[in-house]
Amino acid sequence: MAPASYYDSPDAMPGLQMVCASTGLLRESETNLVDVPVPVEERGVRLEWLIAFLKAVDKAWQESIRQYDDQARAAMHFDGVPDPDPLPFHRDSEPSRPAFLVPHVIKPLTRELEAPLYVLVPPDQRGRPDVFISHTWSNPLIGYAGSSLYAIGALGKHPVPTHVWLDVVCFNQHKPEAIADDMKSVIRSIGKLVLPMVNTAPFSRLWCLWELLCAHLTEAEIFIEEPNTNVHDLGLVADAFRTEFKSVEQANTTLPQDRQQILEAMVATFGSIDATDEYLRRLILAQLSNDSDKPWNIWRRTQTSLMERVSQVIEQHSGELTRKNVAETAGLSVESTGTAIGWLLREGYVTTTTGRAVHDVYESVKPYRESDDPRSDRYVDPGHAFRSD
Numbered sequence: 001m002a003p004a005s006y007y008d009s010p011d012a013m014p015g016l017q018m019v020c021a022s023t024g025l026l027r028e029s030e031t032n033l034v035d036v037p038v039p040v041e042e043r044g045v046r047l048e049w050l051i052a053f054l055k056a057v058d059k060a061w062q063e064s065i066r067q068y069d070d071q072a073r074a075a076m077h078f079d080g081v082p083d084p085d086p087l088p089f090h091r092d093s094e095p096s097r098p099a100f101l102v103p104h105v106i107k108p109l110t111r112e113l114e115a116p117l118y119v120l121v122p123p124d125q126r127g128r129p130d131v132f133i134s135h136t137w138s139n140p141l142i143g144y145a146g147s148s149l150y151a152i153g154a155l156g157k158h159p160v161p162t163h164v165w166l167d168v169v170c171f172n173q174h175k176p177e178a179i180a181d182d183m184k185s186v187i188r189s190i191g192k193l194v195l196p197m198v199n200t201a202p203f204s205r206l207w208c209l210w211e212l213l214c215a216h217l218t219e220a221e222i223f224i225e226e227p228n229t230n231v232h233d234l235g236l237v238a239d240a241f242r243t244e245f246k247s248v249e250q251a252n253t254t255l256p257q258d259r260q261q262i263l264e265a266m267v268a269t270f271g272s273i274d275a276t277d278e279y280l281r282r283l284i285l286a287q288l289s290n291d292s293d294k295p296w297n298i299w300r301r302t303q304t305s306l307m308e309r310v311s312q313v314i315e316q317h318s319g320e321l322t323r324k325n326v327a328e329t330a331g332l333s334v335e336s337t338g339t340a341i342g343w344l345l346r347e348g349y350v351t352t353t354t355g356r357a358v359h360d361v362y363e364s365v366k367p368y369r370e371s372d373d374p375r376s377d378r379y380v381d382p383g384h385a386f387r388s389d
Helices: 015-025 049-075 097-110 179-190 206-217 234-244 258-268 273-287 295-302 303-318 325-332 336-344 382-386
Strands: 044-046 131-133 161-163 192-196 221-225 350-354 360-364
Touching: 044 049, 044 234, 049 097, 049 161, 131 179, 131 234, 161 325, 161 360, 179 192, 179 206, 206 258, 206 273, 221 273, 221 303, 234 273, 234 382, 258 273, 295 303, 303 325, 303 336, 325 336, 336 350
Parallel strands: 131 161, 131 192, 192 221
Antiparallel strands: 044 161, 350 360
């Protein structure tokens, strides 16, 4: 347990002593991992313990707010009660956001050791990590259904890991040296990376993209996870990604030299920025849910071959094509053709205008192919094209 003086340091969140007591964090004298360190790639912590630790941090912060509010109310009604000291941070701060968690919880707890929080984790809560968690420091790790850690395994697409590697716990936040090389080594060793996509923030930060690149280069498995909130929300994250992600070139890092290094590595791997963007789009959309995954949209998941046939007809004819024209050329019923056109319109493959005979006519925007559609049995993994045998 850290000395009391660290609980009271200006940058420390109030209540850290309570956090240590409730989560079983070791006293500094109880750990020997500083002198005999565990290799960085083997520093896994039990996911259940990690979530419990973050809940304890949040509870301690909420207790600080409650005490402040109680004293403020008492000071209003009783002359002998002084006003409370100001809260050290904004009351709406989210303690599980790494941008808050690291400077105000992790660093104060480990300041004297200058070591990762991992060395203070109870021994029975450590283990070799099953997955590497890629995340942004702006998204809360817990707190609501759409937070990063709660998204892992939420839709049942992948098993929930037992032990995880998370940078804020497993990496030394006092000596962040050679981060890029370390991340690649860790990801190679673990062999699995999970990216909780609760929003599109990971694609505004080049470090998340670097970790995906490392997973690709080391042939680690990549799992994209999303929250399990409501069946009506299926496809929302994918729609946001399609709208908001433009290019890796628009992503940022804190240090300009890191940005240049990562972009150069991407070009060296995929051949160009455009090819990198296309790889990421296909990789991400292959694993996110789509509007067609809603139970009432079963047609979209089972009739991709009809969509390709209709798309090809529209691509190959430059004149005005009505739905009836498309159906006759494709050899399909007008009803099936209309359904296929509806999905192609919705997903941006075709557009419609009013023709000379006041009928809707269709033009191609881009080709639809089953091999590019993650919902098709003929889908081709985008990573294969960039891997050497």
